[in-house]
Amino acid sequence: MSELPPVDPDRLLATFLDLVRVDSPSGSEGACASRCAEALAEAGCEVFFDDSARVTGSDVGNLIATLPGTVPGVLVLSAHMDCVDPGLGVEPVIEDGHVRSAGPTILGADDKAGLAAAIECVRTLAESSVAHPTVKCVFTVQEEVGLKGAKALDPSSVAGDACLVLDADGAPGGIVVAAPTHYTFVADFHGVAAHAGVSPEDGRSAIVMAAEAITRLSVGRVDELSTANVGTIEGGSATNVIAARARVTGECRSIDRARVEELRAQMEHTLKSAAHERGGSCDVRWNLEYEGFSLSEDASIVALVRGACEDVGLVARTFVTGGGSDANVIAAHGVPTVALSCGMEGVHGTDEHIEVSALESLARLCVAVAVRMSAG
Ligand SMILES: [Zn+2]
Known part of the structure; x- marks a missing residue:
């Protein structure tokens, strides 16, 4: 194998710190996207934004940047540009080799660690003389609110021989090899309204139907590969009215594709039969x-x-x-895809942090994958 070109740790850290300071809530990734586009263009990439903003409503499309290879093959490096709340005005600090947020915000290492590592990988390959495949950076919008940017990608944008989605927590070296198929549901229970004091015999409570259904559903970790949940419940209109309607939302997931269909059918049957038994429908x-x-x-x-x-x-x-990421969407296009642990810890909370050395490891790992691909 060829010698690995070295990444520049100072430049990598500077890029990361710069990116976490840029506000990028879901839907407003434009400023973050401009920084990334500038860095990637300067490194020699051809950069464009797709037209997904029409669908996602973001202030920018997904960013697609291509560094031409010196050998055949395409490596896709994917990360997302949006961050969860509270993520405005992030001020990073470095303590004991870890980057944290100084204020009451998340850090945004999820997923700016992924963005920074991908950019450093491209810069490193571009300035070295080592053989490398074409490297395509696919930076998406609105990952945190339902993988919306990734779902709006044109499949040709992610076509490649291997895709690394730089968006899993835990120490680098972690390789996500499986993630579930995920279904959500909205169940509307229909009963019959009646005065609760005057003519309760005439009513059919949709709330009671929903309650009955929920107690019968298997939820939690229903088997080794599958989970199910009831997420929200609402219904009724007043204490003196037998509720004519109630709505329950929930989900099921399984790594086993056939099993998730089975779970879905079981849950639907449970919801409907509880309603029917009490004279209503669902x-x-x-x-x-x-x-x-x-x-x-x-x-x-x-x-x-x-x-x-x-x-x-x-x-x-x-x-x-048990969670989903852009890897699910990209893998569904037939691209061999894994998600990689990026070193971030405590994601989606205000104690989110990342070790500086983990960020370096991640960038080096991306470079090593590219170099290995060029060796065939
Ligand atoms: Zn993420």
């Missing part, structure tokens, strides 16, 4: 949020990343997640 509307993916340990992309981990002195560990 409409259930399902939405497929995203498809899952599941790679075997001997999949070539897993072997590729494992090898690259070894190259940079990281201990590779594969794991399964």
Whole structure:
């Protein structure tokens, strides 16, 4: 294998600190996108924004930047540009080798660690003479609010031989090899309204139907590969009215594609039969949020990343997640995809932090994957 070109740790950290200071709530990623576009264009990428803003409503499209390769093959590096609340006015501080937020905000390492590492990988490859495949950075909008940017991507934008989604927490070396298929539902219970004091016999309570249904549903970790949840409940209009309507929302997920359909059918049956038994009805509307993916340990992309981990002195560990990410959407386009741990800890909370050395490891890992791909 060729010698790995070294990343520039100071430049990487400066990029990261710069990006976390830029506000980028979901829907307003424009300023962050401009910084990334500028850096990538300067490194020699051809940069464009897709037309997804029409669909997502963001102030910018997904950013697609391509660094031409010196050998065949395409490596896709994906990260998202939006951050969760409270994420405005982030002021980073470095304490004991960790970057944290000084104020009452998140840090935004989720996912600016991914953006910064991808940019550093591109810069490193561009300025070195090492052979490398084409590297495509795909930086999405509105990941945190339902993978909206990724869902609006044109499949040609993510076409490649391998895709690394730089967006999992935990120490670098972590490789997400499976994530669930995820369905959500809205269940509307229909009963019959009646005066609660005068003619309760005439009423059919939609709230009681919903309650009965919920107690019968299996929720939580329903098996090793599957979860289910009831997320919200609302209904009724006044204490003296037997409720004519109630709405319950929830979800189910499974790594096993067939199992999630089975769970969905069971949940729907439970919801409907509880309504029927009490003289009402229930409409259930399902939405497929995203498809899952599941790679075997001997999949070539897993072997590729494992090898690259070894190259940079990281201990590779594969794991399964119960959450979704842009990796789910990209994998569904047929691109061999894994999500990688980026070193961020405590994500979506105000004690979010990342070790400076983890950020470096992540950038080096991306470079190592690119170099390994060029070795064929
Ligand atoms: Zn994220």
